[in-house]
Amino acid sequence: MNSQDSIIYMDYHATTPIDPQVVDAMIPYLTTCFGNASSTAHLFGWKARDAVEKARHQVAELIGCSTDELIFTSGATESDNLAIKGVAYAYRHKGNHIITSTAEHHAVLDTCAVLENDGFKVTYLPVDKYGMVHPQQVRDCITEQTILISLIYANNEVGTINPLAEVGKIAGCQGVLFHSDAVQAVGKIDSDVNRLGLDLMSLTAHKMYGPKGIGALYIRARKPRIHLAPMIHGGGQENRIRPGTLNVPAIVGFGEACELSKTLMVDESERIAVLRDKLLHALFNRIDHINLNGHPLKRLVGNLNISFEFVESEALLASLDNIALSAGSACTSGAVQASHVLLAMRLKKELAHTAVRFGLGRFTTEVEVDQVIDAVVKEVHRLRQLSPLYEENISNTA
Ligand SMILES: *Cc1c(COP(=O)(O)O)cnc(C)c1O
Numbered sequence: 001m002n003s004q005d006s007i008i009y010m011d012y013h014a015t016t017p018i019d020p021q022v023v024d025a026m027i028p029y030l031t032t033c034f035g036n037a038s039s040t041a042h043l044f045g046w047k048a049r050d051a052v053e054k055a056r057h058q059v060a061e062l063i064g065c066s067t068d069e070l071i072f073t074s075g076a077t078e079s080d081n082l083a084i085k086g087v088a089y090a091y092r093h094k095g096n097h098i099i100t101s102t103a104e105h106h107a108v109l110d111t112c113a114v115l116e117n118d119g120f121k122v123t124y125l126p127v128d129k130y131g132m133v134h135p136q137q138v139r140d141c142i143t144e145q146t147i148l149i150s151l152i153y154a155n156n157e158v159g160t161i162n163p164l165a166e167v168g169k170i171a172g173c174q175g176v177l178f179h180s181d182a183v184q185a186v187g188k189i190d191s192d193v194n195r196l197g198l199d200l201m202s203l204t205a206h207k208m209y210g211p212k213g214i215g216a217l218y219i220r221a222r223k224p225r226i227h228l229a230p231m232i233h234g235g236g237q238e239n240r241i242r243p244g245t246l247n248v249p250a251i252v253g254f255g256e257a258c259e260l261s262k263t264l265m266v267d268e269s270e271r272i273a274v275l276r277d278k279l280l281h282a283l284f285n286r287i288d289h290i291n292l293n294g295h296p297l298k299r300l301v302g303n304l305n306i307s308f309e310f311v312e313s314e315a316l317l318a319s320l321d322n323i324a325l326s327a328g329s330a331c332t333s334g335a336v337q338a339s340h341v342l343l344a345m346r347l348k349k350e351l352a353h354t355a356v357r358f359g360l361g362r363f364t365t366e367v368e369v370d371q372v373i374d375a376v377v378k379e380v381h382r383l384r385q386l387s388p389l390y391e392e393n394i395s396n397t398a
Pocket residue numbers: 013014074075076077078105107152155156181183184204205207213214215
């Protein structure tokens with residue numbers, strides 16, 4: 001077994017390391033500034049409250065909203081649940097129909113499934129072969145009963161970016177609320193809620209170099225003002241929508257991570273795109289029967305989802321024991337079933353079972369990319385030598 005230090009981390013969609021600058025910002029709130037942000041009678045409380053409000057401002061700046069439109073949650077799973085169930089139960093008198101897609105994260109899909117058991121009707125829009133939803137299809141399935149559209153912004157498995165701004169226009173015209181799970185996009189591409197026409201947006205810190213267990217939900221306060229039914233009940237924190245003592249150090253880290261991403265976004269994207277192109281071109285030049293999954297252009301720069309035909313992804317990952325990679329999505333990689341996103345894209349089974357997700361990010365270096373290229377090329381060739389199917393295919397086509 002390798003020590004963790006000798007392993008190359010290339011799984012930035014599962015989680016990201018915390019940026020050292022974020023850690024520095026958090027430390028005072030883990031030590032001396034330990035106050036409860038709801039304590040209004042003394043300096044400990046005031047310092048904590050000020051730190052929370054500064055962080056709220058930093059998050060708001062990144063997504064172009066006001067601070068009164070953001071509430072902190074435990075992460076995107078909670079934000080997705082709160083947005084979808086919150087709208088469903090607050091707007092039930094208006095209708096019972098929700099539109100989403102087949103390529104969503106489980107935090108959205110499973111929440112919708114629970115609502116179906118409670119009398120809501122959910123349309124799961126098909127995606128195209130790149131994993132993209134088409135705005136016209138969204139328009140076509142809106143009915144008098146539709147209260148919410150929920151679509152992922154950038155796909156966590158294949159990196160495909162959905163045309164949210166176009167869907168936002170449609171939703172706005174039809175008076176249907178529009179939510180997005182924007183976890184993989186925020187801090188990496190422009191995620192301005194007004195440009196995208198969003199009423200609700202889910203974020204999480206740990207996918208953007210912040211700590212785990214802290215996220216946010218953007219809730220539009222004007223034109224229209226959105227009401228949500230809370231999922232948990234208790235104190236008055238976060239406008240009573242999400243009560244509970246605020247996790248001040250994590251919130252401070254989240255705010256810092258947002259400000260950092262906003263500053264670094266343009267240069268970082270360019271740098272990562274260069275590394276991504278190097279990885280992509282080297283693999284395609286040196287390996288045959290290889291397929292890029294997801295949209296060729298409209299994708300996150302840090303994502304490459306690639307199928308190495310004839311090589312089961314689980315076998316490849318096991319042989320690449322000094323590289324941290326993922327087969328399909330991390331949440332389902334324990335199970336040997338093909339990813340629901342790849343199947344929704346109608347990828348052939350052979351390609352779905354051989355897909356590997358490379359996630360590059362802020363701390364990925366060119367040296368690491370070179371090592372990954374050599375290791376993947378070597379192991380794919382080695383495993384194919386052992387594959388009778390591959391040998392057969394090659395002799396047939398020779
Ligand atoms: C990671 C992820 C989530 C879950 O976020 P948590 O903060 O870990 O709950 C939800 N949606 C997408 C697209 C993700 O990538």
